[in-house]
Amino acid sequence: MLKLYIAVPCYNEEEVLPDSAEKLRAKLNSMMTDGLITQDSRIVFIDDGSKDKTWQLITQLHESDSIFSGIKLSRNRGHQNALMCGLMTLRDEADAVISIDADLQDDIEVFDEMVRRCEDGCDVVYGVRSKRETDTFFKRFTAEGYYKLLDKMGAKVIFNHADFRLMSRRALRAFAEFRETNLFLRGMVPMVGYKSDIVTYERSERLAGESKYPLKKMLALAWEGITSLSTKPIKMITRLGLIIFLISLIMLIYTLIRYFTGATNTGWASLMVSIWAIGGLQMVAIGIIGEYIGKIYLEAKRRPRFIVEEYIHD
Ligand code: UDP
Ligand code: MG
Numbered sequence: 001m002l003k004l005y006i007a008v009p010c011y012n013e014e015e016v017l018p019d020s021a022e023k024l025r026a027k028l029n030s031m032m033t034d035g036l037i038t039q040d041s042r043i044v045f046i047d048d049g050s051k052d053k054t055w056q057l058i059t060q061l062h063e064s065d066s067i068f069s070g071i072k073l074s075r076n077r078g079h080q081n082a083l084m085c086g087l088m089t090l091r092d093e094a095d096a097v098i099s100i101d102a103d104l105q106d107d108i109e110v111f112d113e114m115v116r117r118c119e120d121g122c123d124v125v126y127g128v129r130s131k132r133e134t135d136t137f138f139k140r141f142t143a144e145g146y147y148k149l150l151d152k153m154g155a156k157v158i159f160n161h162a163d164f165r166l167m168s169r170r171a172l173r174a175f176a177e178f179r180e181t182n183l184f185l186r187g188m189v190p191m192v193g194y195k196s197d198i199v200t201y202e203r204s205e206r207l208a209g210e211s212k213y214p215l216k217k218m219l220a221l222a223w224e225g226i227t228s229l230s231t232k233p234i235k236m237i238t239r240l241g242l243i244i245f246l247i248s249l250i251m252l253i254y255t256l257i258r259y260f261t262g263a264t265n266t267g268w269a270s271l272m273v274s275i276w277a278i279g280g281l282q283m284v285a286i287g288i289i290g291e292y293i294g295k296i297y298l299e300a301k302r303r304p305r306f307i308v309e310e311y312i313h314d
Contacts, residue, residue, distance in 0.1 A: 049076030
């Protein structure tokens with residue numbers, strides 16, 4: 001039997017938390033009676049510096065039932081950091097930790113299957129969405145395109161898997177060795193190795209409240225994914241530079257021919273266009289290199305990824 005912990009990052013989730021907590025408790029209780037998990041399994045909410053009553057609700061839940069624990073971050077650090085905090089705080093307490101979003105869009109009914117696969121010797125069990133019917137066309141198109149792009153960039157990610165997964169204690173201990181500050185967990189977990197498996201499920205709508213991932217945060221996460229997992233963009237710049245250099249050689253020959261045929265004044269338009277185009281490309285190139293240097297800067301500082309203010313548990 002496994003001692004299972006559920007890690008739930010929460011940011012301003014007062015609307016959905018009571019409902020989610022009840023559903024999770026019912027699920028864990030039934031898994032306990034089925035003899036799948038031990039009686040001291042827990043549901044741990046990680047409050048990511050919420051501004052609403054989220055932490056208050058978590059303390060109330062903890063007082064009402066010791067199945068609930070809470071970790072309070074000292075301030076808002078974002079979903080990936082909050083989740084990392086949960087996994088790292090719990091890694092020595094539980095035999096396995098399942099991470100899931102507070103809105104329970106991911107199907108809690110596959111917990112059983114995850115636990116079974118874990119007992120069969122898998123150290124990581126990924127939750128994978130079978131289809132994306134509840135998503136808008138835009139979201140589906142961009143999300144699936146993004147997974148393919150990541151793959152092209154050489155980053156190993158599980159297609160249509162987000163942050164719903166089970167990790168064993170062994171996997172979590174290995175994961176603790178990953179000390180980077182710029183986190184894109186779904187790209188880092190596969191690097192741990194060990195035996196893994198997937199379970200598929202259908203993702204539903206948010207139970208209540210609004211998405212805590214507005215487009216801006218989503219784009220930031222997408223960018224983080226590419227630049228944290230791959231250095232291909234820098235290589236692409238080098239290649240682009242070479243191509244432009246080759247083009248300039250052709251242009252040189254062309255210009256010389258024009259010069260000797262005595263028609264040098266007509267090139268003004270093409271000259272203007274190239275100046276703007278190359279200027280723009282150079283700025284983009286410097287910008288991308290700057291992004292990586294910025295990351296090196298942050299990594300070099302070795303700042304803590306999260307600071308726990310309070311951990312309430314039994
Ligand atoms: N979240 C967090 N910190 C943040 C933003 C989000 O811990 O700064 C949590 C949030 O409470 C939720 C999860 O990350 O549990 C995913 O957010 P959400 O469901 O809003 O994202 P979506 O499903 O819309 O992509
Ligand atoms: Mg959600």
